[in-house]
Amino acid sequence: MIGLVATLLLSQNSLQTDFRVTPYLLAPHNQSITITWFSHSNQPGTLTVANQKFTTRPTKTSILDYHSIEEAERSKFPDMATGTPYKHQVIVKNLTPNTTQRYTVTQGKSTYSASFRTAPKADSATPIRIVAIADCETEPDGRNIYREWSTGTQHPDSTGRPADQKNYLVTETQGFIENLKFIRQSKPNLIMLAGDIVQGGGYQRAWDEFFFHTAGKFDDILGSTPLIPAIGNWENFGARVGGYEPWAVKLARDKYASYFDAPANNVREYKNFYHRQDYGPVTIITLDSSNGLPDNTDNDTNKNINESTYPGNNLTDLNPGSAQWNWCMDQLKEARSKGQIILVQFHHIPYSSGGHSLPTSLPDSSGQSGLAMRAYTPYFQKYGVSAIICGHNESFERSQLGDIQIYDVGVAGDGLGSSISDRDPRRLNPWRKWVAHVDSTELWRGSQLIDGGKHYGHLEIDIIPSPTEATLTFTPVYSFPVTNEQGKVTKFERRVYNDQVTVNHPRPKKPLEIKTPGT
Numbered sequence: 001m002i003g004l005v006a007t008l009l010l011s012q013n014s015l016q017t018d019f020r021v022t023p024y025l026l027a028p029h030n031q032s033i034t035i036t037w038f039s040h041s042n043q044p045g046t047l048t049v050a051n052q053k054f055t056t057r058p059t060k061t062s063i064l065d066y067h068s069i070e071e072a073e074r075s076k077f078p079d080m081a082t083g084t085p086y087k088h089q090v091i092v093k094n095l096t097p098n099t100t101q102r103y104t105v106t107q108g109k110s111t112y113s114a115s116f117r118t119a120p121k122a123d124s125a126t127p128i129r130i131v132a133i134a135d136c137e138t139e140p141d142g143r144n145i146y147r148e149w150s151t152g153t154q155h156p157d158s159t160g161r162p163a164d165q166k167n168y169l170v171t172e173t174q175g176f177i178e179n180l181k182f183i184r185q186s187k188p189n190l191i192m193l194a195g196d197i198v199q200g201g202g203y204q205r206a207w208d209e210f211f212f213h214t215a216g217k218f219d220d221i222l223g224s225t226p227l228i229p230a231i232g233n234w235e236n237f238g239a240r241v242g243g244y245e246p247w248a249v250k251l252a253r254d255k256y257a258s259y260f261d262a263p264a265n266n267v268r269e270y271k272n273f274y275h276r277q278d279y280g281p282v283t284i285i286t287l288d289s290s291n292g293l294p295d296n297t298d299n300d301t302n303k304n305i306n307e308s309t310y311p312g313n314n315l316t317d318l319n320p321g322s323a324q325w326n327w328c329m330d331q332l333k334e335a336r337s338k339g340q341i342i343l344v345q346f347h348h349i350p351y352s353s354g355g356h357s358l359p360t361s362l363p364d365s366s367g368q369s370g371l372a373m374r375a376y377t378p379y380f381q382k383y384g385v386s387a388i389i390c391g392h393n394e395s396f397e398r399s400q401l402g403d404i405q406i407y408d409v410g411v412a413g414d415g416l417g418s419s420i421s422d423r424d425p426r427r428l429n430p431w432r433k434w435v436a437h438v439d440s441t442e443l444w445r446g447s448q449l450i451d452g453g454k455h456y457g458h459l460e461i462d463i464i465p466s467p468t469e470a471t472l473t474f475t476p477v478y479s480f481p482v483t484n485e486q487g488k489v490t491k492f493e494r495r496v497y498n499d500q501v502t503v504n505h506p507r508p509k510k511p512l513e514i515k516t517p518g519t
């Protein structure tokens with residue numbers, strides 16, 4: 001594994017020494033896109049794209065400094081950078097819709113070139129592919145962590161999981177690297193990332209690691225594929241930098257907001273935490289499910305965060321009547337009035353059979369239940385949302401409520417969670433249609449896994465629009481570690497789980513009549 005990482009480092013980025021984070025793409029629209037990068041020095045950079053040339057005014061970004069706890073451990077983490085990073089950002093406008101744009105960024109003596117495709121117009125029939133992931137939860141230690149891997153349902157012809165195979169076959173880091181390779185090969189128009197991006201939003205090395213994977217030495221997929229992210233509970237947590245101390249929660253949120261600029265919403269302080277982004281005929285509404293009021297009730301999604309102790313003004317409530325709720329209702333209504341295809345993403349999955357699904361008030365609750373987000377369901381139905389994309393339980397799970405597909409795609413490259421027992425009366429998800437560790441049976445022959453089982457992966461969403469309806473195909477993909485007879489991993493293959501779903505959704509320009517409202 002270490003050899004693999006070193007090879008990638010040398011082959012891809014040996015000339016990128018002036019970049020702390022290579023260019024990455026946000027806010028993809030049909031005429032504009034946001035290009036961001038970080039440098040070590042305060043020297044302006046230049047961007048050339050579509051016959052336009054920009055010179056940046058770098059912003060010293062002290063919020064991304066290492067905490068003194070991290071500095072004290074520097075000798076054990078040779079990848080730590082030095083000095084405060086400088087942020088460069090250009091919002092490129094006046095682009096031609098649905099075209100490929102080559103761009104070049106020069107920073108000091110380093111040059112980075114890549115290309116991206118602008119979104120089509122809203123009335124376009126151009127097919128769109130979106131990839132959804134969640135819960136990559138990067139950190140340097142992931143290079144050596146083989147996650148617990150509970151035994152799934154066995155195929156009738158399986159010889160059974162070897163007794164000593166209790167942990168996954170590759171590290172978290174390699175799992176995420178291989179998953180991203182398959183995502184890159186599928187050439188998506190954009191990536192949705194439904195939270196739990198880093199193993200501690202206040203932990204700077206965890207952010208470094210995320211960008212090593214996506215705009216740095218392991219891979220640079222975000223240089224050519226735009227990202228639409230959502231904040232997860234880990235981006236509200238300092239981890240080894242202060243845990244859930246209120247200052248650490250604010251530090252974590254502030255780091256998140258400094259990396260991921262998004263279009264404005266209705267409250268200046270809440271910008272970047274919830275947002276709407278229209279990619280041609282597709283509207284993606286991203287919510288901040290971090291905290292619900294009153295705190296520590298079943299309306300809350302995190303017992304460790306309290307509004308009364310939070311030392312800032314950017315902690316959003318999610319519940320009815322909140323600024324976020326009101327904004328979301330307005331966006332749903334407006335998007336429906338235009339006949340848009342609507343996807344929603346947020347982190348805390350409301351319909352799941354994983355451990356985070358128990359109500360906050362139950363004694364065995366994790367205190368981080370997504371049940372409060374069910375308040376939105378009747379409105380998601382009313383305004384014709386096609387899918388809800390979440391993470392949190394680290395399952396690969398699909399539920400269906402009415403016409404809405406609901407996914408936990410939290411298997412990007414960290415945990416490989418399993419569900420509460422189907423016999424447990426507290427498992428509040430009768431809407432479950434498919435979950436990887438139950439429905440993708442493991443087929444073992446001795447020490448060799450032949451097929452199936454729960455792995456790192458992602459969801460492909462293929463959308464074919466027409467003026468009156470849209471065809472959406474949801475394809476759950478897994479990165480299968482091919483093993484030899486001794487059980488050693490020899491390569492990876494892209495495989496598709498046995499739950500590909502295709503639906504046709506109408507595109508009316510008014511709210512829908514709902515016969516069986518959700519809960």
Ligand SMILES: [Fe+2]
Pocket residue numbers: 196232233234347391392393
């Ligand atoms: Fe989570």
